[in-house]
Structures are given as C-alpha cells and as structure tokens.
Amino acid sequence: MSRDFDALADLIREHLREIPDYPEEGVLFRDITPLLADGSAFSEVIRAIAAHYRGAVDAVAGLESRGFILAAPLAIELGVGMITMRKAGKLPPPVIGIDYALEYGTARLEVRPDTIHEGQRVLIIDDVLATGGTARAAVDLVEQSGGSVTGLVMLMELLGLEGRSKLEGYEVETMLAY
Numbered sequence: 001m002s003r004d005f006d007a008l009a010d011l012i013r014e015h016l017r018e019i020p021d022y023p024e025e026g027v028l029f030r031d032i033t034p035l036l037a038d039g040s041a042f043s044e045v046i047r048a049i050a051a052h053y054r055g056a057v058d059a060v061a062g063l064e065s066r067g068f069i070l071a072a073p074l075a076i077e078l079g080v081g082m083i084t085m086r087k088a089g090k091l092p093p094p095v096i097g098i099d100y101a102l103e104y105g106t107a108r109l110e111v112r113p114d115t116i117h118e119g120q121r122v123l124i125i126d127d128v129l130a131t132g133g134t135a136r137a138a139v140d141l142v143e144q145s146g147g148s149v150t151g152l153v154m155l156m157e158l159l160g161l162e163g164r165s166k167l168e169g170y171e172v173e174t175m176l177a178y
Contacts, residue, residue: 005049005173005174008044009175011041011044011045012032012035012045012155012175012176013176015041016031017030017033017034018030018031019031030128030156030178032066035155036069045155045175046070046074046077049074049125050074050077050078052153053123053150053151056150056151057080057122057150058117058121058122059075059081059082059083059115059116059120059122059123060074060081060083060124061083061085061122061123061124061138061142062082062083062084062085062125063085063125063126064084064085064086064087064090066126066127067126068084069127071084074123074125081115083115083116083122084115085110085111085124085138085141086109086111087107087108087109088107088108088109089110091110094112095110095111096111096141096144096145097110097111097141098137098140098144100133100136100137102131102133103131107134108137109137109141110141111145113145115145116141116146116147117146118147119146119148120147121147121150122142122148122150123150123151123152124142124152124153125152125153126152126154128155128156128157128158129152129154129156129158129174130158130161131161131162131163131166132161132162132164132166133163135154135163135166135167135172136166136167139152139170151170151172152170152171152172152173153172154172154173154175155174155175155176156177157174157176157177158178159177159178
C-alpha cells in the first residue's frame with residue numbers, strides 16, 4: 001500500500017459492513033455501500049485516489065459493477081474519460097472480449113474498442129482484488145485496444161486468493177488487505 005493510501009484504510013474499514021455467510025456459507029462479504037452512502041467519506045476516498053494519479057492517466061476504466069461506482073467520480077475528479085468494462089453481452093457491438101477463469105467455470109469481460117485510444121494511459125479500478133482474473137482480463141483488454149495500463153487500484157485485496165500474482169509487472173494499489 002502506498003503511503004498516500006495509508007490513512008484511507010481506517011476510513012474505509014470504518015465504513016464497511018461485514019456480512020457472514022454471504023453470498024454463500026463460509027464467505028465473509030465486505031459491503032462498501034455504507035462508504036458510498038457517506039458523502040464526506042466517499043469524497044475523501046475519491047480525492048485521495050485522484051491526488052495519487054493526477055496527471056498520470058488519460059482515462060479510468062471501471063470494472064462491472066462496483067468499479068463503475070468508483071470510476072465515474074474519479075474520472076470527473078481527474079477531468080478524464082471513463083471506460084466501462086462489462087460482462088459479456090452487456091455492450092452494443094462492436095466489442096472485444098477476454099475470457100478468464102473463475103473458481104468454477106469461466107467468464108468474459110468486454111469493452112468497446114473505440115473507447116480506448118492508441119497510447120492512452122488507463123487506470124483500472126474496482127472494489128476488490130480477489131483471484132485477479134477480472135483485473136487481468138481488464139489489463140489485457142486495455143493493451144489489446146492500444147492503451148497502456150498506468151496502474152490498478154482496488155479498495156480491498158483478499159490476500160489468500162493471490163490475485164496480485166496475475167498482475168506482476170503492474171502497479172497495484174489497495175487500501176485494505178484481508
């Protein structure tokens with residue numbers, strides 16, 4: 001975690017709601033909706049992330065779906081565009097997509113190729129880094145579209161799932177690690 005983000009860990013932790021056995025038994029779900037509902041806290045998180053990346057990015061790519069909630073205000077704060085990376089079949093054609101492995105099965109992430117421009121510096125954002133499959137697919141889509149990945153930023157990281165290992169060579173910032 002960057003020193004820029006150290007102070008955010010407590011703020012985010014204070015605004016998480018933990019739900020045991022959701023969405024299935026044995027999982028502890030960390031809900032960010034209390035953070036989003038607190039305008040002051042949410043603004044502070046967005047401003048801190050923006051301060052870290054100001055001048056270094058040309059666009060912010062939000063990953064479906066909670067990444068959209070973070071990407072939109074961040075893009076506005078930075079004065080750059082927002083790119084939506086969606087699950088398969090959610091965007092009108094033409095799209096490019098990447099299939100990636102889940103714990104049980106596969107999924108697909110898609111983007112409209114005209115939303116990323118050659119040489120564009122893209123910051124990828126989502127709420128959680130877990131297995132790294134979605135984040136890796138996003139990296140591959142940015143690069144396949146001609147952009148370059150400036151970094152990835154996530155509010156939380158689930159260390160036991162080793163998602164960061166799929167992102168070697170990229171700057172990955174998280175505020176909380178579990």
